[in-house]
Amino acid sequence: EKVYLNGKILDADQAQISVFDRGFIFGDGIYEVMARINGRFFFKKAHLDRLKWCLKQIDISLDVDALEREIPALLQASGLDNKDCLLYMQVSRGVAPRQHSFPKGIRRTVMMYAWEKKLPDINNNHASVVTMADFRWSRCDIKMTSLLGNVMANEHAMQNDCYETVFERNGIITEASHCNVFFVKDGVVYTHPTGPYLLDGITRQVVLELCEQLAIEVRLEGVPASEIQNMDEAFLTGTSTQVLAIQKVDDYSYFEKEPGPLTQKLQQAFLGLKRTV
Numbered sequence: 135e136k137v138y139l140n141g142k143i144l145d146a147d148q149a150q151i152s153v154f155d156r157g158f159i160f161g162d163g164i165y166e167v168m169a170r171i172n173g174r175f176f177f178k179k180a181h182l183d184r185l186k187w188c189l190k191q192i193d194i195s196l197d198v199d200a201l202e203r204e205i206p207a208l209l210q211a212s213g214l215d216n217k218d219c220l221l222y223m224q225v226s227r228g229v230a231p232r233q234h235s236f237p238k239g240i241r242r243t244v245m246m247y248a249w250e251k252k253l254p255d256i257n258n259n260h261a262s263v264v265t266m267a268d269f270r271w272s273r274c275d276i277k278m279t280s281l282l283g284n285v286m287a288n289e290h291a292m293q294n295d296c297y298e299t300v301f302e303r304n305g306i307i308t309e310a311s312h313c314n315v316f317f318v319k320d321g322v323v324y325t326h327p328t329g330p331y332l333l334d335g336i337t338r339q340v341v342l343e344l345c346e347q348l349a350i351e352v353r354l355e356g357v358p359a360s361e362i363q364n365m366d367e368a369f370l371t372g373t374s375t376q377v378l379a380i381q382k383v384d385d386y387s388y389f390e391k392e393p394g395p396l397t398q399k400l401q402q403a404f405l406g407l408k409r410t411v
């Protein structure tokens with residue numbers, strides 16, 4: 135397995151990072167994940183723009199366009215030239231004696247690696263999810279490597295034999311541990327507006343765009359947890375999750391066998407988009 139680290143492509147077991155790297159000490163870093171489908175990264179510009187925006191939020195400077203130009207060599211070294219894969223990119227602030235504030239004049243640590251992954255045409259799994267009060271901070275719009283809150287929430291899902299934990303903040307559903315959340319009621323699609331309480335998922339953006347193309351009405355409103363049982367359909371979105379029907383939230387089931395019609399329609403439209411872009 136190969137990794138890109140600070141300008142070099144190395145065997146993974148040869149790639150070394152200081153124990154004083156702030157990514158390790160503080161989780162002081164940003165990451166991005168994107169999928170390569172039929173030889174092209176799906177909505178690459180949107181992913182790289184989000185990476186740039188997040189780095190700016192925490193004051194790490196990096197030429198992301200230059201980094202993008204290193205991706206083909208990494209894929210080639212990884213034997214993935216013509217394969218579908220996922221690419222992980224991480225930028226941490228760099229190495230410095232431990233102090234909380236941003237040290238001056240240090241060089242960021244940049245790492246990328248890719249692995250073969252053929253996403254299914256349509257994610258036909260049916261997710262069970264549990265709800266939980268969000269205990270994370272109020273900058274969930276930053277795709278940061280300090281993911282302990284998300285990790286604990288996802289572990290809570292696993293402990294409950296579920297795929298995801300859906301967060302609720304002040305009684306309103308915001309997002310899940312590694313996905314965005316949508317609901318459908320009377321033909322209208324609902325998802326929480328962007329802001330500090332959720333990551334603006336690229337798949338979320340794509341699905342909202344598809345709704346527009348299909349003339350499906352969208353309301354950017356968070357659904358109250360107390361309304362979950364009054365909704366007709368629910369689904370999750372994410373880069374590797376794609377569009378995944380939620381079968382069950384806590385003890386409430388949306389369907390027995392087949393996801394609702396709008397979920398299926400958006401899954402089909404999402405597949406169509408993957409085939410054409």
Ligand code: PLP
Pocket residue numbers: 284309310311312313314332333334335336337338371372373374
């Ligand atoms: N919300 C959180 C907390 C995430 O970690 C992710 C993806 O990792 C998403 C939403 C979905 O984002 P995207 O569609 O860009 O993968």
